[in-house]
Amino acid sequence: MNAHAPNSFRTGPDEKGRFGxxxxxxxxxxxxxxxxxxxxxxxxxxQERSFKAEMENLWRNYVGRPSPLYFAPRLTEHCGGAKIYLKRDELNHTGAHKINNVLGQILLAKRMGKTRIIAETGAGQHGVATATVCAKFGLKCVVYMGATDVERQKPNVFRMKLLGAEIVPVTSGxxxxxxxxxxxxxxxxxxxxxxxxxxxxxAGPHPYPGMVRDFQSVIGWEAKGQMKHAEGRLPDVLVACIGGGSNAMGLFHPFLDDADVRIIGVEAGGKGVDTEEHAASLTGGRPGVLHGNRTYLLQDEDGQIKEAHSISAGLDYPGIGPEHSWLKEQERVEYVSVTDDEALKAFTLCCEMEGIIPALEPSHALAHVTKIAPDMDKDQVLLLNMCGRGDKDIFTVAEALGTEI
Amino acid sequence: MSRIEKRFTALSEKNQSAFISFVMGGDPNYDASLDLIKALPKAGVDIIEIGMPFTDPMADGPAIQLAGTRAIKGGQTLKKTLDLVAAFRKADDETPVVLMGYYNPIFNHGVEAFIADAKASGIDGLIVVDLPPEEDDELCVPARAAGLDFIRLATPTTDEKRLPKVLENNSGFVYYVSITGITGAATPDGETVGKAVAAIKEKTDLPVAVGFGVSTPDQAAEIAKVADGVVVGSAIVRAMADALTVAGPPKKSFQKDTISTVKKLANATKRARK
Structure with a gap:
């Protein structure tokens, strides 16, 4: 770890919205x-108890929190090393961790008297979560989605429409x-x-990175308590996938000051980080400014932003949350990457070994787990954030495996 | 006195509003862009704004987005935009040139190097859309120390309380964004804009120019009555786009058509107060 490490990794952002x-x-x-x-x-x-109470009530009764912490026995046996636990955020209403944050933001929007909600979405999971909560509260919802993604994520587009959202296909850029x-x-x-x-x-301008992290930190806090109950101690290693990095930040943040917990973020390596087609901003990018914040970005020599590539539309973003950039430079969190092919293998493995169809995003995290678990001791504990379910990905996976549905 | 200050002073003595044109640097390619920029002062342009193309222009409407895309495809880089101004300066040492764009290409170039290169190229001022006063330490403060003007955007959402902060490190002129929205989107009405300009002028001695959404000679004239400068971007860029073929080299009429649009807007601006 960095020799000049701060007393705490959990105090950011500062009043200017900076993490370093x-x-x-x-x-x-x-x-x-x-x-x-x-x-x-x-x-x-x-600061208000009523805000927190309303959110917790909805998390419990509408989303289905707390999400279970599940010991994966056959995956553990297959890898032959550390005990593998899955934090089951894919069991949330709408099928991913995204709704944790959306509920917080929409409750805030209501407090602020806003009547129209806009959102961006890639794979469509955040769009579906936003459309869902807007429907619940009777708010107008407009979702911006790249025209390419509208085409490759048709089921989620239809879901959003059923929920009453307007979808705007974006053809710019x-x-x-x-x-x-x-x-x-x-x-x-x-x-x-x-x-x-x-x-x-x-990501986005301050206060978004810190605020979204706070709403997602419910994942880490729950996991901490559940792990103590299950194992009587904290896990040795945390692993989560990273696109923009919200599920990872949510899991990691409550553990950042627990020095004995090794923390690993897994980026989408696409066809390999040594090719032009990947989405690993920390591994293959450098600091720049986009969408309101300074962070690691995929960019060319002139500072023009490059297109990201990943088999998983949810990781297909050329930037990353700024707090991750800071944690990388502080050497508190290790960042690695996993290719499309490795993620696909992990996807299949999880289906067959545990009866869980994971989203392609956490399949990246799982692929890394299968690399490190075998070398760990059998009494060590590894915790993976299963941040989304794979129903949305079956068409992509079928195509990649050469199967017709 | 800076070129910008000189120009506004001279125009105000003639009771004229400044006509400020925006074109994207390198659109559709370096040579055509340089020829066009060289022809602007004669067409009546008082201050030239040159866009630094960026892949993700979050405050720009479709016309300027496409101009940026064309320029990048045409091989334009930040360095080439600096070269463009240096080449223009060889023949014209009086017309102020302001670069407008987004921070990432500048940050990527290195702030110190960028300021030195901009000075050497004969650039007078900078408008960087995604650097609000809260981020002044990034570029505004060092640029001003080096003698470059840092021109700030004030908007309809900049209320009385915030205005002093926006004006604090502003120099050259104030760029009032006449609408909430992206470039080229809506049409501002003269009376509302006049009130906003007056409110800004109460708090600063700097000239106030108005842009975003000014697209016809009539609108330009209406704004020229109430503001020290009129900025037109999207309408000129659209005129250029109309003269460009989708692929291949620009039509021969490209420059003539664009300059004719510029002349109409410039004339309307100059005659507005007569």
Whole structure:
């Protein structure tokens, strides 16, 4: 670990929205008053017991939290080393961890008197979660989605429509998640009065990265308690996949100051980080400024943003949350990458060994687990965040395996 | 006195509003872009804004997004945009040139190197859309120390309480964004804009120029009555796009058509107060 490590890794962001040199508020002036208003509203809400109580009630009764901590016996036996536990956030309502954050943000939007919610989505999981909570509260919902993703994620598009959301296919730029986020920001700049921008990951301008992390930290807090109950101690290793990095931040944050817990983030290596086709911003990128914050980005020599590639649309983003960039530089969290092929193998393995169809995103984390678990002792404990279920991915997987459905 | 200050002073003595045009650097390619920029002062442009193309222009509408995409495809880089201005400066040492764009290409180039290169190229000012006052230490403070103007955007959401912060490190002129929205989107009405400009002028001695959404000669004239400068971007960029073929080299009429649009807008701006 870094020789100049801070006393705590859990105090960020600072008042300027920075995690070290990362994060910040790199937005157009039109949005500045809005994000300052949001920051003030969030700081007020988080102090209030009633806000927390309402959120906890919905987490329990609407989402189905706490999500179980499951010991995976056959995976453990297959790897032949550490005990493997899965934090089952794929069992949440709507099938992923995304709804933890959406509920928090929508409750905040309601407090702020906003009536129109906008969101960006890649694979569609954040879009579905946002459309779901908007339907529940009777709020207007507009989801921006790259035209390419609209085409390859049809089931989620239809789901969002059933839930009453308007889907705007984005054709600017290269028609993927990054462009959907640009278009959502353009909408927000235009509709400043009534609109709340519900960002789906730990990126964007301050206060989003810290706020989304706080809402997702329910994963880590639950896991901490459940692990103590199951094993009487903390896990030796945490593993989670990273696109923007919200499920990983949610699991990692409560453990950051537990020095004995090794923490590993797994990026999408696509066809290999030595090729042009991957989404590993920390492994293959360098610091830059995009979507309101400074963080590691995939970019060319001129500072133009490159397109990311991953078999998993949810990891297909050329940036990463700024807190991850900071944790990398502090050497508190290790960041590795896993290729499309390795993720696919892990996907199949999980289906066959545990009767759980994982999303392609956590399949990346699982692929790394299968690499390190065999070399660990049998009394060591490894915890993986199973952040989403794979129903949405069956078409992609079928195509990759050369099967017709 | 800086070129920008000189230009506004001279125009105000003639009771004229400045006509400020925006074109994307390197759109559709370096040579055509340089030729066009060289022709702008004669067409009536008082201050030239040159866009630094970026893949993710979050405050820009479709016209300027496409211009950026064309320029990047045409091989434009930040270095080439600096070269473009240096080449322009060889023939024109008076027309102020302002670069407008987003922070990442500058950060990637290195802030110190960028400031030195911008100075050497003869650039007068910078407008960096995603650097609000909260991030002044990044570029605004060192750029101003080096003698470059840092031109800030004030918007309809900049209220009375926030305005002093926006004006604090602002120099050259204030760029009032007349609408909430992206470039080229909506049409501002003269009376509302006039009130907003007056409110800003109460708090600063800097000239106030108005842009985002000004696209016809009539609108330009209306704004010219109430503001020290009128900025037109999308309408000029659209005129260029209309003259460009989808693929291949630009049509021969490309520059002529674009300059004709610029002239109409410039003339309307200059005649507005007569």
């Amino acid at each position: 040199s990362f994060g910040g508020r790199f937005v157009a002036e039109t949005l500045m008053p809005l994000i300052l208003e949001l920051e003030a509203a969030y700081n007020e809400a988080r 290269r028609s993927t998640l990054k462009d959907a986020m640009n278009e959502a920001l353009r909408d927000w700049v235009t509709n400043v009065e009534d609109t709340f921008y519900c960002i789906g990951t730990v």
